Amino acid sequence: MTLLYDAVIQPFVEFAFMQRALSGAVMLSISACPVGVFLTLRRMSLTGDAMAHAILPGAAAGFLLYGLEIVPMTIGGLIAGIIVALGAGVVARLTVQKEDASMAAFYLISLSLGVLMVSLRGSSVDLMHVLFGTVLALNNDALILIGMVCVLTLAALVIFWRALVAECMDPLFLRSVSRLGSPVHFVFLGLVVTNLVAGFQALGTLLAVGLMILPATAARFWTQQVSIMCMMAIAIGLFSSIGGLLLSYHLSLPSGPSIMLSAGVFYLVSVVASPRGLLLSRLPRSAHRAA
Template structure:
């Protein structure tokens, strides 16, 4: 029992930075994992990845002006995400280019611009902080920001749940019976950007989408019901957060990548062993016929 306590409990009971990291990661799991489910059902998982890179120039601008301050970098990230989303949408509607191609162009330009801006003033350590996050260095201001995004996200999901599910499963039906279709779409994109900005505080711009998409993709191998999928995604996110922080602590690994790697382990296990995974779908089905 003492060994189990030292391995699982002591890191969180003895160190305040581990407690803040755990709280931040758990709040992100509650908020980002349900958004990831809807991203996956809309076939927009790569859009989330592109948007996570798109916030980098805004965060870099906040860094150049105020240093590693949460509020300026958050506001900059939100503005940059909004500009990229609106710009890519405008290009796809006003030209012959499809939305996925225009979004790819915008996010690649944003990523290169953000890295260049940080390199002008910051060190390689600052660049690594922005790209990969520092979940073990979360302060009270970052926790408050993540908590506010979590509350706002859960409230919006509760309020627009039926519309969000309907738009994922049958968007034409939603548009025919309600005027909420376009409104819900933009609200959802706003929630995606908000959660990416919140995740950026802990996991950086390159990994913030990982906690959003991987648990959702994992849950897809276990159920077809949206409600159950959301619950499973949150559970996988919470377990991955705890497991990743413990792995980081005991193996001296970077905390953000350790959380995403833990989530990746659940994903590959589910690919093989999930109720809708490879082994289950390849299993021969016996049918009994009455002669």
């Protein structure tokens, strides 16, 4: 019992930086994981990854002007994300190019531009901070921002839940029976961008999408009900965050990648051992029912 306390509980009790990291990770899990579920149901997981890279130039512009300050980098990231989303949409609608291709082109340009902008003024340490985040160095301002995004996301999900679910299942039907189709789509894209910006504070631009996508894709192997899928994704995100922070603390590993690898373990277990995974889905129906 003492060993368990020392390994799991003591780091969060004794060290304020671990408490802040846990608070930020918990709020990000509650906020970003349900958004990730809708991303996967819409088959837009790679779009989320592209948007995570797209915020980099704006964050880099804030860094060039004000250094590692949260508010300028956040505002810059939001502006850059919106510009890339709108730009990719305009290209897809006014040219022969599909939206996935235009999004890929925009995010590659954004990623390259952002890395160059950070390199102009900052050191390799600053570049690593922007790309991979520092969840163990979250301050009160960052926690307030993450908390505001969490509250905003939960409120939007409650208000637009039925429309979001309907658009995932049959967007053409929703647009035919309601005027909410297009507004809900833009509300959802706004939630994706704001959660990526909030995740950027802790996990950096390259890993912010990981906490959004990995728990959601793991949860999808266990259930087909969207509400249960969202709750399972949040639970996986919470356990991944706790496990990753403990690995980072005890083994002196980078915190962001540790959290992502913990989520990756949950994903691999789900792929193999879940009811819809590799093993049980290939059993004969009689054996599957008996199990």
